[in-house]
Amino acid sequence: MASAAEQLAANMNYGAFQKATDLHKRLWFTLGALLVYRMGTYIPIPGIDPAAFAQAFNGQAKGILGMFNMFSGGAVSRMAVFSLNVMPYISASIIVQLMGTMYSPWEKLRKEGGEAGRKTLNQYTRYLTVVLALVQSFGISQALLHTGGHLVAQEPVFFTITTMATLTGGTLFLMWLGEQMTTRGVGNGTSLIIFAGIVAQLPMAIWQMFTLTRTGEMNGFAMFAIFAMAVGVVLFIVFMERSQRRLLVQYPKRQVGNRMYGGDSSFLPLKINTAGVIPPIFASSLLLLPATVMGFLATAHLPPWAQWLPSAVGQLQHGKPLFMLLYGAMIIFFTFFYTSIVFNPEETAENLRKYGGFLPGIRPGKRTADYMDFVLTRLTVIGAAYITVVCLVPEALTSFYNMPALGGTSILITVTVTMDTVTQIQSHLLSHQYEGLIKKSRGKGGAGGMRPRVAAR
Incomplete structure (x- = not known):
């Protein structure tokens, strides 16, 4: 008859085996979702010249576009379908949190609504994400049209519609992908998407350091x-x-x-x-x-006072x-x-x-x-x-x-x-x-x- 210590060891090995199988599935799902995200950062939006845009982007790399490019894993520099990343979703979440402390009906949902109230606020967050993504994608399309005609190879109206649909759809897909990673994977999906974008830029940063060292700078x-x-x-x-x-x-x-x-x-x-x-x-x-x-x-057309x-x-x-x-x-x-x-x-x-x-x-x-x-x-x-x-x-x-x-x-x-x-x-x-x-x-x-x-x- 097995001793108590042997039975305990067998039970712990059994639990570890069951957990290892489930954890492997979660890890593989997370890695697969991140791979899909990385592939999307290399697909440019329709009607844009990637080479011409990359050259124009270099002049804006030190602005807010450079920060968004860091969070998106280089998607902004390639004007990919995931250029907006999950930033509209994060902004919408913060706005809903702020409104949940200042707007009485939402505050009641947050405090007394329980699980149903939390789901309602999450739905409001998704709706607001769509609105923010549409506004930001419209601004990007207009900026591309007015920056220079050599960047866009389509009619202005058609390019605006396709850009808004593509970038908004990319953000909503990443929002859904992040929720799936949180439920079926390991970790917080939205945070992991931003994490993957930052880590993807790390090898390039290290290579820049070695290049500067080799050139004597x-x-x-x-x-x-x-x-x-x-x-x-x-x-x-x-x-x-x-x-x-x-x-x-x-x-x-x-x-x-x-x-x-x-x-x-x-x-x-x-x-x-x-x-x-x-x-x-x-x-x-x-x-x-x-x-x-x-x-x-x-800047050449600014008034004298500016x-x-x-x-x-x-x-x-x-x-x-x-x-x-x-x-x-x-x-x-x-x-x-x-x-x-x-x-x-x-x-x-x-x-x-x-x-x-x-x-x-x-x-x-x-x-x-x-x-x-x-x-x-x-x-x-x-x-x-x-x-x-x-x-x-x-x-x-x-x-x-x-x-x-x-x-x-x-x-x-x-x-x-x-x-x-x-x-x-x-x-x-x-x-x-x-x-x-x-x-x-x-x-x-x-x-x-x-x-x-x-x-x-």
């Missing part, structure tokens, strides 16, 4: 310093993203009949970086927008002192702003009060909410400083070397998405290991575990 020590800085920034991001302040939550004891229930304690974790990667993305978009608009305008605009806008590019100053200030602002949207101390304190939980030494209700707000504010100060340092250190290198692909935003997104994906993989392994163990033990204990004892009697 960058010495070997500088290249080594950049790699060392990248490793240090990654380790710093991992440490800060794992850091959290745990507030002790105590639940009172209650007597039901002759038994005592409750008296348990748990922790309310507060992350240092509650806002995530939203602040640097918003700050970059707003700062690079004037440079992009100025690039599409004919002749200072090109030189002023030129200071709002990567590596410029004014850009770095405003970039850091806006990151701090959006960190506090988005944290206040994501975490509501009053709502959290009210939920704790409803379930009988309390913070030791602090009265439930308003006192608890004030204490949470005090702790969260101090954590947000540290988080804002952390994000600002991570994003500005690579920008300082940009002022000396032409390395736009090593932006702090891209490093932050890459590390955080990798950490979240690895955590989900570990959760899948652990949960299925326990499920296999419980199923196996129930099968043996229920069918054959009790019968020998009854027979012995």
